[in-house]
Amino acid sequence: MTIAGAGQGLNWLSASDAAAQIASGQITARDLMEAIIDRISARDATVRAWSWFDAARALKMAEEADKIPTNQRGPLHGVPVGIKDILYTKDMPTQFNSPHFQGHFPNIDASCVALLRGAGALIIGKNDTVEFAVNGRRAATTNPHDPARTPGGSSSGSGAAVADGQVPLSIGTQTGGSVIRPASYCGVWALKPTWNAVSHEGFKTCAASFDTLGWYGRSAADLDLLAEVFGIFDDQTPDIPALNGLRIAVCRTPAWPQIEDAGRAALKAATAALKAAGVTVETLDLPPAFDGLPDAHKVIMQSEMRSAFLAEHRKFGAALYPEMHAILRNEAGQTRKDLIAAQDLAARCRAEFETLAEPFDAVLTPSTAGVAPLGPDNTGAATFNRIWTLLHMPCVNIPGLTGDAGLPIGVTLTGPRFSDRKIIALAARIGSLLDGAPVA
Amino acid sequence: MTIAGAGQGLNWLSASDAAAQIASGQITARDLMEAIIDRISARDATVRAWSWFDAARALKMAEEADKIPTNQRGPLHGVPVGIKDILYTKDMPTQFNSPHFQGHFPNIDASCVALLRGAGALIIGKNDTVEFAVNGRRAATTNPHDPARTPGGSSSGSGAAVADGQVPLSIGTQTGGSVIRPASYCGVWALKPTWNAVSHEGFKTCAASFDTLGWYGRSAADLDLLAEVFGIFDDQTPDIPALNGLRIAVCRTPAWPQIEDAGRAALKAATAALKAAGVTVETLDLPPAFDGLPDAHKVIMQSEMRSAFLAEHRKFGAALYPEMHAILRNEAGQTRKDLIAAQDLAARCRAEFETLAEPFDAVLTPSTAGVAPLGPDNTGAATFNRIWTLLHMPCVNIPGLTGDAGLPIGVTLTGPRFSDRKIIALAARIGSLLDGAPVA
Known part of the structure; x- marks a missing residue:
C-alpha cells in the first residue's frame, strides 16, 4: 500500500533538506509550514497523529522565524517538529493521553524541547501516545498506509506524523519498543539512542533504567542532525569503510521464536542485499x-x-x-x-554483548515480528526491541522493505553503547541497499 | 556546641510524634505550625535555611488541615515539610539557587511532593541548595551549631532546617553525598534510599544513574514513616535480633586515607559502643x-x-x-x-558488595571525613558517600556522636540494595547506643 499523496510538496522534504533550503533562502519557513498545514488539514481526520495542533499559531511561528537574521539562526531554523504528548512543552498542554490528566499544562519545557527551540526548531504540536506511554488507552492514530492498522505504540502519533508527511521530525520515547516499533510499522527512519545519552528531564517517567528519548526523521541524515542537536557523539568520528570492507552480524535474539513470516523475510532480504553488495555477513548467536x-x-x-x-x-x-x-x-x-x-x-x-559485537561493524536484527497488525487495540509488541532497550544499545530502524499487503517493515541496526553516530552512518549506507529491495 | 534553644517547644517534636499528637487531638496542626513559625522567625537571620517561606500561608495551611475530618486524614496529616529547591512545587518557585533561574516557577509537583501532599503533609517552603545541587553558588545556609561553619552541601537548607528545629521533616537529593553529608555535619537522621526506589520525576536532573531523593527527620522512626509514604519496602519485613545476635561489619572504604581525626574517632567510638552492647563487630575490607x-x-x-x-x-x-x-x-x-x-x-x-555483606546484618562506615569545616565556600566533600551512591545502596546517617569543638559527626549504616527498611530499623537500634557515646 502507498500513502495517499506521498512525495507531493514541500511537506515531504527531509528535515536536513528543509533546513538547508531555508538556510539558503530557496524556501521560507512559511512556505514549508503552509505545506505542513495543508497536509495535516487533508489527512488529520484519517491519521489523527496529533493530540494538540493549532494551524494559525504554527503559521505565525514560521513567519516570526523568517524575520530572524540569518546570522542568528540555529541548525534547525524553521524546521517543524512534533513532540510526543508525554514530554513537557511550556506553551502547550501535556496530557499523556490519560483521562486523569485532561487539561494538564506544565509550564516548563522538557530538556529536549529546550534544545530543539535553541536550535531554531518550531514546536508545532503534540503527538498522540498510548496512555502514559505504557498501555491502557490507545492513541487515536492510525497507520498512514492503512487506517485499519495500528501505527504501533506507544509513540504512535510521532511515528505516523513523520511517515505521513505531516512533519519532517518528531520526538518519541522508548521504554520497551515504543520508538522502533512505530518506525517499522509506519516505514520511517528512527533512532533510539544509547540510554542516558540525552537527558530524560521533563517527561512522564515510566522506568528510569530504560526510558530513552528517540526521534523520527525522513532519512538517516535527519537522525544524525538531531543527534548533533542533542549533543550525542562517539569517541571517534565514524569512518565507514566501503561496503566490501564491512562486516555485519545478523542476530536473531532470544525473541526469534516469535518472528512472523514478514519479519523473517525482511531479515533475509536485508541479509541478501548486504551480501549482494559485497558486505561480509555472519551470524551472531547470543549465549x-x-x-x-x-x-x-x-x-x-x-x-x-x-x-x-x-x-x-x-x-x-x-x-x-x-x-x-x-x-x-x-x-x-x-x-x-x-x-x-x-x-x-x-x-x-x-x-558481554559488546565483547561479542567487537569483531563487527554493527549488528542487524529484526525491528518487529511482522508488519503492523490490525488496530486500534492491538498496537503490536516490543518483542524484538526490549532486549536492546534493556542493554542500553543505540538502535536505528532502517525502512525501505515491504512485507504482507505491501505494508512497510523495518530492520534494526544496533551496536555498542555510545556508538550512535557510527550506527547512524552505517544505517545510511545500508538503507540505500534496502530501499525497495525484493522481499521473498 | 549546642543549638540555641534546642528542645524547647513543639517545633522540636519528631514527625512521628507530631503526627501522632495531631491524630489523637492532643495538639492541632495550627499549634505545631505556630511553634515552627516562631522558630523560623527567631533563627532565620542566622541559619538561612529557606529560599522561600511564607509564614501567613503556612499558618493558613495548618488551619485548613485542622478542618479536615479525622477519617479523611493521611499518615502525615498536619506535619510541616521542607523541600529542597531543586524539586518542583506547583505553588512555590523552584529556582535551583541559580542566578539563571530566578523567578522560575514550574506549576507542577515533583512525584515526591505529590505523595507528601497526598499523605497530608504541609509543604511550607523551599530549602536552600548549592546551585543546581552540584557546585557553584553555595546556599546561604549556615550550620545551626556554629554559623561560621557549613551545614554541608548540597541539601544545605534541608539538613539545617531539621537540625535547627525549624521543620520536623525535609527532602533533599544526593548524587554524590548531598543528603548524608549535611546530616553528619548538622547532627540529624537522614536516609538516602536505594537508587530508584523512589521516583526521580520532577526535579533538576544532575546524573540520572545516581540522583536519589533522600530525607531528614528527627528519629529513625521519622525516616521509616517517610519510607512508608514513598512506598519503599523490603522483601521481608525487618526482624531485628537482639543486640548480642547482631553482626555488623565495619568498612573503611577506599576513601580511608582521606579520613580526619574526628571521623576516625567517630567510627572507633561507634565500634566500641556496639561491642560494649554485645554486638559482633568485624572488619570488612573491600577488594x-x-x-x-x-x-x-x-x-x-x-x-x-x-x-x-x-x-x-x-x-x-x-x-x-x-x-x-x-x-x-x-x-x-x-x-x-x-x-x-x-x-x-x-x-x-x-x-560483589552484596556477596561480601551477606554474612552481616549491616555495614558501618564513615558519613564524613570529619566535622563541618568553616564555610561558606567549603561545603565539605562527598568522599565517604559517593561510593555508596554509585553502588545504589541505602544509607542512613546515625547522629549522636560529637567531634572537635563539640560539633556533631555521624556514621553511616548501609547494606544491600532494597534493604532500606531493615537498615532503618537497625539504625534505630544502633542509634540509641551512640547518642552521647564517648568519643576518644
Whole structure:
C-alpha cells in the first residue's frame, strides 16, 4: 500500500533538506509550514497523529522565524517538529493521553524541547501516545498506509506524523519498543539512542533504567542532525569503510521464536542485499544468559513503574486501566530479589554483548515480528526491541522493505553503547541497499 | 556546641510524634505550625535555611488541615515539610539557587511532593541548595551549631532546617553525598534510599544513574514513616535480633586515607559502643576492584551532567560558574570508553558488595571525613558517600556522636540494595547506643 499523496510538496522534504533550503533562502519557513498545514488539514481526520495542533499559531511561528537574521539562526531554523504528548512543552498542554490528566499544562519545557527551540526548531504540536506511554488507552492514530492498522505504540502519533508527511521530525520515547516499533510499522527512519545519552528531564517517567528519548526523521541524515542537536557523539568520528570492507552480524535474539513470516523475510532480504553488495555477513548467536533478558526487562520495567506511578496509584487507584492497575498492585508478585537479579544480569550482558559485537561493524536484527497488525487495540509488541532497550544499545530502524499487503517493515541496526553516530552512518549506507529491495 | 534553644517547644517534636499528637487531638496542626513559625522567625537571620517561606500561608495551611475530618486524614496529616529547591512545587518557585533561574516557577509537583501532599503533609517552603545541587553558588545556609561553619552541601537548607528545629521533616537529593553529608555535619537522621526506589520525576536532573531523593527527620522512626509514604519496602519485613545476635561489619572504604581525626574517632567510638552492647563487630575490607569506584563515580557523574545540563550549557555558556563550565566542556577529556568502563565496574561491584555483606546484618562506615569545616565556600566533600551512591545502596546517617569543638559527626549504616527498611530499623537500634557515646 502507498500513502495517499506521498512525495507531493514541500511537506515531504527531509528535515536536513528543509533546513538547508531555508538556510539558503530557496524556501521560507512559511512556505514549508503552509505545506505542513495543508497536509495535516487533508489527512488529520484519517491519521489523527496529533493530540494538540493549532494551524494559525504554527503559521505565525514560521513567519516570526523568517524575520530572524540569518546570522542568528540555529541548525534547525524553521524546521517543524512534533513532540510526543508525554514530554513537557511550556506553551502547550501535556496530557499523556490519560483521562486523569485532561487539561494538564506544565509550564516548563522538557530538556529536549529546550534544545530543539535553541536550535531554531518550531514546536508545532503534540503527538498522540498510548496512555502514559505504557498501555491502557490507545492513541487515536492510525497507520498512514492503512487506517485499519495500528501505527504501533506507544509513540504512535510521532511515528505516523513523520511517515505521513505531516512533519519532517518528531520526538518519541522508548521504554520497551515504543520508538522502533512505530518506525517499522509506519516505514520511517528512527533512532533510539544509547540510554542516558540525552537527558530524560521533563517527561512522564515510566522506568528510569530504560526510558530513552528517540526521534523520527525522513532519512538517516535527519537522525544524525538531531543527534548533533542533542549533543550525542562517539569517541571517534565514524569512518565507514566501503561496503566490501564491512562486516555485519545478523542476530536473531532470544525473541526469534516469535518472528512472523514478514519479519523473517525482511531479515533475509536485508541479509541478501548486504551480501549482494559485497558486505561480509555472519551470524551472531547470543549465549544462553541472554535468554533471561526478556523476563529481566519485564521485572525491571514493572518494578520501576511502581515507583514512577506511585502517586497516580495512590490518587486514582482502580480508576486506572486494569492492565496498569495490575502492574501497580504487583499482582505478578515480583520481589526485590528478582529486581536485583534482573539488573545484574542486564549489566553483565551489556558488557558481554559488546565483547561479542567487537569483531563487527554493527549488528542487524529484526525491528518487529511482522508488519503492523490490525488496530486500534492491538498496537503490536516490543518483542524484538526490549532486549536492546534493556542493554542500553543505540538502535536505528532502517525502512525501505515491504512485507504482507505491501505494508512497510523495518530492520534494526544496533551496536555498542555510545556508538550512535557510527550506527547512524552505517544505517545510511545500508538503507540505500534496502530501499525497495525484493522481499521473498 | 549546642543549638540555641534546642528542645524547647513543639517545633522540636519528631514527625512521628507530631503526627501522632495531631491524630489523637492532643495538639492541632495550627499549634505545631505556630511553634515552627516562631522558630523560623527567631533563627532565620542566622541559619538561612529557606529560599522561600511564607509564614501567613503556612499558618493558613495548618488551619485548613485542622478542618479536615479525622477519617479523611493521611499518615502525615498536619506535619510541616521542607523541600529542597531543586524539586518542583506547583505553588512555590523552584529556582535551583541559580542566578539563571530566578523567578522560575514550574506549576507542577515533583512525584515526591505529590505523595507528601497526598499523605497530608504541609509543604511550607523551599530549602536552600548549592546551585543546581552540584557546585557553584553555595546556599546561604549556615550550620545551626556554629554559623561560621557549613551545614554541608548540597541539601544545605534541608539538613539545617531539621537540625535547627525549624521543620520536623525535609527532602533533599544526593548524587554524590548531598543528603548524608549535611546530616553528619548538622547532627540529624537522614536516609538516602536505594537508587530508584523512589521516583526521580520532577526535579533538576544532575546524573540520572545516581540522583536519589533522600530525607531528614528527627528519629529513625521519622525516616521509616517517610519510607512508608514513598512506598519503599523490603522483601521481608525487618526482624531485628537482639543486640548480642547482631553482626555488623565495619568498612573503611577506599576513601580511608582521606579520613580526619574526628571521623576516625567517630567510627572507633561507634565500634566500641556496639561491642560494649554485645554486638559482633568485624572488619570488612573491600577488594582492590573497589579502589576504582571513586574515579568511576566522577566519570559517570560528569559525563551524565553533560547530557543533563546541555540545554543550560548551550544557553548560558561561560556565564555558568567556572567549575561547572569546565565539566560541561569536558576539560578532563573523559571518553565514552571511560564511561562504559565505569558503569560496568559499578555494576560488578554492586553484586560483589552484596556477596561480601551477606554474612552481616549491616555495614558501618564513615558519613564524613570529619566535622563541618568553616564555610561558606567549603561545603565539605562527598568522599565517604559517593561510593555508596554509585553502588545504589541505602544509607542512613546515625547522629549522636560529637567531634572537635563539640560539633556533631555521624556514621553511616548501609547494606544491600532494597534493604532500606531493615537498615532503618537497625539504625534505630544502633542509634540509641551512640547518642552521647564517648568519643576518644
